[in-house]
Structures are given as structure tokens and as C-alpha cells.
Amino acid sequence: xxxxxxxxxxxxxxxxxxQVSFExxxxxxxxxxxxxxxxxxxxxxxxxxxxxxxxGSVTVAGHDAVTEPLxxxxxxxxxxxxxxxxQEMRVDKFLRFIAEARGLTGDAxxxxxxxxxxxxxxxxxxxxxxxxxxxxxxxxxxxATALVHNPPVLxxxxxxxxxxxxxxxxxRDTLRSLRENRAILFxxxxxxxxxxxxxRVLIIHQGRLLGDGRVQDLAERAGIPGxxxxxxxxxxxxxxxxxxx
Amino acid sequence: MSDTEIIDHTVPRLSAGxxxxxxxxxxxxxxEAYFDSPIAYIYAAVFLVLSCTTFMNSFFLxxxxxxxxxxxxxxxxxxxxxxxxxxxxxxxxxAQHTFELLMTLPLxxxxxxxxxxxxxxxxxxxxLAGSLPIVLMLVFLGDxxxxxxxxxxxxxxxxxxxxxxxxxxASGLTRDQIVAFVLATLCGFFFVLSGHEQVVEVLDGLxxxxxxxxxxxxxxxxxxxxQAFGRGVIAFSDLVYFALMSGFFVWMNQLSLQxxxx
Numbered sequence: 001x002x003x004x005x006x007x008x009x010x011x012x013x014x015x016x017x018x019q020v021s022f023e024x025x026x027x028x029x030x031x032x033x034x035x036x037x038x039x040x041x042x043x044x045x046x047x048x049x050x051x052x053x054x055x056g057s058v059t060v061a062g063h064d065a066v067t068e069p070l071x072x073x074x075x076x077x078x079x080x081x082x083x084x085x086x087q088e089m090r091v092d093k094f095l096r097f098i099a100e101a102r103g104l105t106g107d108a109x110x111x112x113x114x115x116x117x118x119x120x121x122x123x124x125x126x127x128x129x130x131x132x133x134x135x136x137x138x139x140x141x142x143x144a145t146a147l148v149h150n151p152p153v154l155x156x157x158x159x160x161x162x163x164x165x166x167x168x169x170x171x172r173d174t175l176r177s178l179r180e181n182r183a184i185l186f187x188x189x190x191x192x193x194x195x196x197x198x199x200r201v202l203i204i205h206q207g208r209l210l211g212d213g214r215v216q217d218l219a220e221r222a223g224i225p226g227x228x229x230x231x232x233x234x235x236x237x238x239x240x241x242x243x244x245x
Numbered sequence: 246m247s248d249t250e251i252i253d254h255t256v257p258r259l260s261a262g263x264x265x266x267x268x269x270x271x272x273x274x275x276x277e278a279y280f281d282s283p284i285a286y287i288y289a290a291v292f293l294v295l296s297c298t299t300f301m302n303s304f305f306l307x308x309x310x311x312x313x314x315x316x317x318x319x320x321x322x323x324x325x326x327x328x329x330x331x332x333x334x335x336x337x338x339x340a341q342h343t344f345e346l347l348m349t350l351p352l353x354x355x356x357x358x359x360x361x362x363x364x365x366x367x368x369x370x371x372x373l374a375g376s377l378p379i380v381l382m383l384v385f386l387g388d389x390x391x392x393x394x395x396x397x398x399x400x401x402x403x404x405x406x407x408x409x410x411x412x413x414x415a416s417g418l419t420r421d422q423i424v425a426f427v428l429a430t431l432c433g434f435f436f437v438l439s440g441h442e443q444v445v446e447v448l449d450g451l452x453x454x455x456x457x458x459x460x461x462x463x464x465x466x467x468x469x470x471x472q473a474f475g476r477g478v479i480a481f482s483d484l485v486y487f488a489l490m491s492g493f494f495v496w497m498n499q500l501s502l503q504x505x506x507x
Binding site for chain 2: 045048049050051052070073074076078080082083084085086087088089093097098100101102103145
């Protein structure tokens with residue numbers, strides 16, 4: 001569902017993502033882990049078609065992100081790291097705007113809205129303006145915008161940002177329930193989220209992919225069998241010499 | 246949400262109907278956003294007071310029973326007024342990070358640009374319609390030339406569309422609303438003042454060989470094209486001027502959105 005081949009993204013002299021390749025298949029939840037500024041968000045922005053790769057290719061649901069951006073956007077639900085929401089709009093109107101812009105009409109529109117509202121537990125804030133909602137609710141509204149059209153590919157950038165511990169647990173359950181027939185890629189720097197729900201982990205540092213696999217496999221490859229993701233992550237990041245700034 | 250078969254994820258071709266639907270969705274949100282903001286009501290009130298005051302002065306003091314003073318002052322009022330409408334259009338999207346949301350929805354960038362442009366034009370048209378009671382008053386008091394009034398309003402609408410197009414373009418170039426306002430205001434000054442008689446004379450005087458002022462007046466300035474409508478003349482060339490100039494800046498606005506991808 002997601003195929004990235006040698007994707008590179010440069011901002012002037014800065015290489016934010018450097019020759020990154022990976023795939024995410026159907027029924028798979030993949031955690032994208034890395035320190036702040038590692039290139040996680042840049043990678044997700046390329047997958048969402050918001051920016052183009054400087055080199056390499058990015059394919060989502062069989063469509064090239066550069067040459068077929070509309071086709072890619074039809075197939076993704078994307079929650080950006082900034083959780084962009086129209087602050088002045090009422091929550092119900094905002095979700096309806098997103099659903100309509102995603103091409104939903106009639107029954108599909110009403111069903112999509114009802115399910116997204118139910119999954120993200122937004123019933124109590126529907127008549128409030130977005131700016132009146134708490135940080136946790138805003139994050140859930142953002143998640144609802146990514147889910148409203150029931151997309152086959154979910155791209156979530158720091159989805160648990162602003163959640164309290166109970167909301168994090170609920171989010172993990174929600175994500176697990178969404179796995180069927182879907183490819184889910186989420187970025188985070190919270191190791192616990194990744195260990196709890198990911199089938200596979202991508203570790204990125206300074207724009208380079210340092211590891212791609214199950215935690216156990218990565219630990220063995222790193223020469224620390226049995227180690228948890230935190231140790232594997234720290235080991236890989238520390239043993240990687242900075243190659244560029 | 247596991248029943249992914251509910252929603253068809255095959256990619257629809259962007260037909261004319263789908264293009265209009267997407268544009269209408271953006272248009273609806275944008276127009277609602279104008280009325281969500283108290284600033285819009287303040288702008289509308291200030292604009293109406295200023296423009297109608299001009300008319301009332303000539304009506305009561307000079308005894309002129311037509312709307313020409315209102316339409317003569319309009320281009321100068323629009324120089325700051327339209328940028329005040331458009332400055333937030335894209336700059337606020339950047340500031341609130343909703344630009345990324347909008348640009349990752351399955352909409353063509355031209356749908357987003359047109360939706361915003363048409364919403365701004367509708368808001369402007371509503372503000373312009375605030376002067377219609379003057380027309381009713383003239384009809385009640387005398388026998389005004391309704392054809393002339395109609396062509397003048399058409400000119401005012403086209404003038405506003407032109408100002409809005411470069412105002413939106415300026416807003417798309419920056420994250421700062423003040424910068425967007427200043428850029429669009431400077432642009433407005435250029436297009437209006439280049440058609441002002443004294444400016445033309447000064448520029449011609451500075452470069453007698455080039456006749457720069459005359460060249461600007463004849464080829465670029467908006468004033469001669471707008472003033473023709475005020476004389477009751479709806480010429481094809483003037484309609485083409487407004488269509489081309491507005492279309493050019495709308496197109497430039499769309500192009501400027503693409504630069505964020507590279």
C-alpha cells in the first residue's frame with residue numbers, strides 16, 4: 001500500500017530525508033520512530049503529497065505521489081503533526097466540510113461522519129467551536145478528519161500528542177481496530193506507543209533509515225538480543241555517526 | 246470502520262461537475278469564515294459609510310441627482326479596502342497550518358483558489374449591494390438613468406474582482422497578513438494611480454521620449470477601463486481587460502501555491 005524508494009528531500013543545503021526506502025502492506029501497523037528533527041514529518045508530508053521528494057519515488061495505493069497526487073489523496077487519511085483545524089468553525093461543520101471535500105455524499109457522508117464521531121468520541125463537543133475544545137479533543141477532531149472517509153491508508157504524525165494516559169490507551173485500541181484492510185503508518189517519539197501497537201518499526205535519525213523490522217529482529221541485528229525498542233533505538237542512534245547537518 | 250467497502254476509493258476523474266462541487270465546498274467554507282469574523286462587519290460598515298458619505302455630499306451640497314460621485318471615488322476606496330478583505334485568505338491558512346490540511350484534501354489547487362476568490366467576490370458584492378438604497382432613493386426622488394447605474398455597478402463588480410485577484414495573490418505569497426495587506430495596497434495604488442491624469446502628466450514629463458505615463462495609462466492602468474462603465478459604455482475590450490487581468494492573478498495565485506511543494 002505504501003512504497004518508498006530512495007526518497008530524498010532537501011531544503012537548500014539541508015537534507016531532511018536521505019535515500020529512505022521502505023514498504024508498508026495491508027493489515028500492517030508500522031511505527032515511525034526518531035528524535036525530533038529526524039525527518040519523520042518530512043517523510044509523512046511526502047506521502048501525503050504536500051511536498052515532493054527531491055529524489056526517489058513515493059507510491060501510495062499504487063499511485064505516484066508526484067504525478068497522481070489527487071489519486072493518492074483519495075486513498076489516505078492524514079493527520080499532520082500540527083493538527084491543523086479551522087479554529088472558528090463548529091466541530092460538526094468542520095467535519096462535514098472535510099467529509100464533503102473528500103468527495104463523500106448522501107449515505108456515505110452521513111455514515112462516515114457518524115463512525116468517525118463515534119470512534120473519536122466527539123459527541124459532546126460537536127456544537128462547540130474548534131478553538132473552544134481542549135488539546136486532547138482537538139487531536140481527536142484531527143484524527144476524525146483522517147478517518148471520516150474510511151481510507152485504506154492512514155498516515156498519522158504524532159497522533160497521541162496532547163492525549164492524557166487514558167486517551168492514549170483508548171487511541172491504541174482504536175488504531176488496533178482499524179488495522180483490517182488498512183496500512184497504517186504513524187510517527188512518534190513515544191516508544192511506548194510503538195511497542196504497544198506496531199507490527200513493525202522504522203527507525204530514522206538525521207534523515208536516514210537506521211532500522212526496519214520487528215523489534216526482536218532489530219535487537220538481534222544490533223547485537224543486543226532480547227533488548228526492548230528503547231535500547232535498540234538508543235543503540236542505533238548513538239552508533240550512527242552524523243553524516244550531514 | 247473495518248468495512249472499507251462502504252466507500253469507493255477508486256479515483257474519480259475530475260469532471261466539470263466534480264470541479265464545480267469541490268469549488269463550491271471551498272467557497273461555502275470561506276464565505277462562512279467571512280461572516281464568522283466581526284472584523285468583516287466592521288470593514289463593511291466603514292466602507293459603506295465612507296462611500297455613501299461621498300455621494301451624500303454631492304447630493305445635498307451640489308444637488309447632483311446621480312451616482313457618479315459614488316463610483317468615481319470607489320477605486321480609491323478599494324485600494325485599502327480590498328486588501329483588508331483578502332489579506333487573511335492564504336496568510337491565515339499558513340499561520341494556522343491549515344494550508345497543509347487544505348492542500349492534502351483531494352481537491353485540485355485551482356478549486357481551492359477559485360473557491361476563495363468567489364467567496365471574497367461574493368462578500369464584496371454584498372458590501373457593494375449595501376449602496377442599493379441610494380438607487381431606490383434616486384428612483385423615488387427623480388428619474389435616474391438606470392442603464393448608467395447598471396453599467397456602473399457592473400464596472401464596480403469587475404473592478405473589485407480585479408483587486409481581489411491580486412489581493413489573494415499577495416496573501417498567497419506570505420504568512421504575514423500585514424505584508425499581504427501592504428503588497429496588495431501598493432499594487433492597487435499602481436493600477437489606479439497610473440490612470441490618474443496628473444500622474445500620467447508627471448511621468449510623461451520625466452521621460453518625454455518614452456511617454457511612460459501615457460503607455461501605462463493605455464496599456465496597464467485600470468482607471469480608463471473602469472471609467473468607461475461609469476459613462477454607460479460596456480465595451481468588449483474593457484470586459485476582456487478585466488477578465489484577463491483577474492484571470493492572470495488567479496492563475497498566479499495557483500502557481501504560487503505549488504512552490505511549497507518544491
